[in-house]
Amino acid sequence: MSYDAPFAGLKVVDLSQGIAGPYCAMLLAQQGAQVTKVEGPGDGDWSRVLGVRYGEHTAFSIIGNLGKRSVAIDLKQDEGKAVLWRIIEGADVFIEGFRPGVIQRLGFDYEAVAAREPRILYLSISGFGQHGPLVGRPAMDPVLQAFTGLTGENHGEDGIPHRVPVIPVDMVTSLYAFQALSSAIYARRDEPRGRYLDASLMQCAAGLQAIRMMSSILEGGAVRPGGSPAGNFRTADGWLSVTTIHDRDWLALCGAISRPDLAAEERFKKVADRHAQDAEVMGMLRSIFATQSSAHWSQRLAEANVMHERVNRYADFVEEPQVAATGLISWLEQAGVPRKVPVANLPGMARFADGAPLATSPMVGQHTAQVLGECGYAASEIAGLAERGVIAVGKG
Numbered sequence: 001m002s003y004d005a006p007f008a009g010l011k012v013v014d015l016s017q018g019i020a021g022p023y024c025a026m027l028l029a030q031q032g033a034q035v036t037k038v039e040g041p042g043d044g045d046w047s048r049v050l051g052v053r054y055g056e057h058t059a060f061s062i063i064g065n066l067g068k069r070s071v072a073i074d075l076k077q078d079e080g081k082a083v084l085w086r087i088i089e090g091a092d093v094f095i096e097g098f099r100p101g102v103i104q105r106l107g108f109d110y111e112a113v114a115a116r117e118p119r120i121l122y123l124s125i126s127g128f129g130q131h132g133p134l135v136g137r138p139a140m141d142p143v144l145q146a147f148t149g150l151t152g153e154n155h156g157e158d159g160i161p162h163r164v165p166v167i168p169v170d171m172v173t174s175l176y177a178f179q180a181l182s183s184a185i186y187a188r189r190d191e192p193r194g195r196y197l198d199a200s201l202m203q204c205a206a207g208l209q210a211i212r213m214m215s216s217i218l219e220g221g222a223v224r225p226g227g228s229p230a231g232n233f234r235t236a237d238g239w240l241s242v243t244t245i246h247d248r249d250w251l252a253l254c255g256a257i258s259r260p261d262l263a264a265e266e267r268f269k270k271v272a273d274r275h276a277q278d279a280e281v282m283g284m285l286r287s288i289f290a291t292q293s294s295a296h297w298s299q300r301l302a303e304a305n306v307m308h309e310r311v312n313r314y315a316d317f318v319e320e321p322q323v324a325a326t327g328l329i330s331w332l333e334q335a336g337v338p339r340k341v342p343v344a345n346l347p348g349m350a351r352f353a354d355g356a357p358l359a360t361s362p363m364v365g366q367h368t369a370q371v372l373g374e375c376g377y378a379a380s381e382i383a384g385l386a387e388r389g390v391i392a393v394g395k396g
Contacts, residue, residue, distance in 0.1 A: 004350055005032025007185065013038060013088055014068065015108070016097030017045040018140070019167060020201060021125045022064030023174035025095050028181065029067035030349045030358060036087060036371055037068040037362065041392035044072060044364035055336020056363045056394075062334050062341060067358035071372070072365030072392035075106055079390040084108065086375040091117055093181060097125040100135050110196045120194040121184045123177060129200040139201060141167040148205040153212060153223075173204040228275040229253075229282055232311060233289035239311035240294050242285075242301065247271060249306060256297075256304035257288050318342050327351065332359050335396065365394030 001008055010033040014025040022037070022045065029035040039045040047060040071087065074080040088094065094113055096103045103109050103124070110122045124130065127139025128147075142163050145151045150169070151161045177199040184195060206213065215223045227245035244250050247270060254263035262284070268274050274281050289297060294310045301308040312320070318329055330352035331340040343359070345351045352359040368391050372382050385391045 001032075008032035010034065010092045010185065011090055012036065012093040012095065013084075013091045014095045015103075016095045016125055018047050018050075018097060018170065019060050019064050020170045020173040020177070020199075021095050021097035021123075022047065022061075023171065024123070024125070024177040024181065026064055026066050026068065027174070027178045027346070027349075028093065030346065033093070035068040036367075037065055037070045038073055038075075038084060038087065039070060039364060041072045041074055041365065041389070044070070048364070054334075054338065057334055057336055057361060059341075062337070062361045063343065065361040066343070066352070067360070068362055069367035069371055070362035070365055070394065071368045072394060073368075074390055077390050079385065079388065081107060083372065083375075083385065083391060085116070086377075087371065088113060088117060088120075089375070091120060092185070093121045093123070095123045095125070099138065100124075100126050100130050114194060114196075118193050119188065119191075121181060121188065121197065122194065123181060123197045123199065125173065125177060126198075126200050128202050130198055141169045141201070144169045144201040144205045148202060148209060149213065149216075150205060150209060153209075153216075168208060169201050169205045172208045173199060173201050176204045176207060224275060228271050228278060229285060231282060233286055235289050235294040235297055236292055238294045240289060240297055240301075241309050241311055242289075243307040245307075250274065252304040252306050253301075256300040256306055257285075259288070330354065330359065334361055335363055363394045363396050365392040366396035368393045 007028055010028070012025055012028050012033045012035040014022065014035055014037045016022050016025065017039070025035050025037070037045070043049055044056070045061060045065075047064055048056055048058055050060045051058050073083050075084060094108075094117075096108070098106075110124075113122060114120055126135075127144065128134040128137060142151075145163050145168070146161075148169075151163055154164055155161045177197070180197050180199060184197060188194060212223060227243065227249065229250075230243045232239050232241050242253070244253055250268070250271075251263050254260055262268055267277065268281065298308065298310060310316075317323065323329055328344060329342045330345055332343050332352055332354050333340050340354070343352050350358075368386075369379075369382050372385075372391070373379070377385075382391070382393070386393050
């Protein structure tokens with residue numbers, strides 16, 4: 001155990017799919033745990049067919065499975081279940097992300113697994129939770145954005161609610177689940193048994209929106225912004241995001257746009273007054289910002305110490321000097337992908353090193369033979385299981 005690999009020696013069995021569970025397990029792998037991903041033969045985890053597919057990978061499956069080993073097992077067969085039980089022997093963490101009820105039908109619910117491995121930390125990730133009227137409903141990130149209010153809050157001047165495209169519900173569920181598991185791993189040192197952990201996309205989406213939700217309820221649904229004016233403004237060659245919080249920020253902004261007359265107007269001097277006349281203030285600012293380039297305004301705003309930034313596309317962001325200076329991005333090769341892909345290096349974890357095991361996402365069943373060999377299966381037994389379609393032995 002070390003700061004570089006605090007979870008070294010931990011054995012994790014990951015049956016989750018999509019991104020919420022897999023990303024959580026990926027974080028465990030990056031902290032030193034040995035993570036075995038169990039997926040079905042063929043296409044494997046359904047994240048491998050989300051969006052554009054490159055061989056056996058998509059952006060989802062690459063990010064969610066870095067540093068893992070993949071074992072492909074048909075869990076509909078009794079022989080496949082027997083193989084999984086062998087893999088579970090000695091495991092510290094078990095993660096599943098099936099719709100509630102499925103893992104019980106497969107025979108790997110918490111009670112069954114804990115009966116064999118009493119100190120197991122068992123994490124279930126679901127859409128709406130393990131109980132309640134919506135328990136059986138299929139759910140993904142966009143559904144929970146709509147259900148929990150996020151989509152309703154994310155509307156612009158067009159008045160249309162919009163889904164946030166960066167799957168924030170899935171990602172925050174991964175982070176909350178990783179935090180819960182990390183705490184449980186720490187506490188288990190002094191506990192005789194493991195425990196069951198339940199993380200739903202609904203619960204984690206609510207946690208993500210805790211401040212906005214509270215403000216909305218307290219303020220009758222119309223949340224007053226923290227400062228005014230604030231927003232995105234079209235410039236002569238792009239867009240600029242500008243944020244003012246305090247009255248002094250408004251004065252600085254007026255100076256940056258060479259409009260001291262606005263700063264002098266009594267009706268704009270206080271945040272509440274500017275907010276009350278938001279349409280007029282924003283209209284004037286839009287007209288002003290449209291006259292010059294983003295670079296021009298960025299220089300003026302920076303000199304005035306006004307919070308702002310150019311509205312980047314991802315291709316712009318990864319080329320920013322600040323990104324390079326901080327070593328934020330590692331560019332990694334992945335099997336079947338035609339070019340190196342950018343992966344953000346994570347706080348408190350070692351940088352991804354191109355070609356290293358922790359920076360490589362496995363193909364379906366790539367490590368089946370290796371893992372089963374470690375579980376005591378002879379080569380002839382592994383070959384027989386593959387011939388009967390119980391397992392799949394992938395390339396790599």
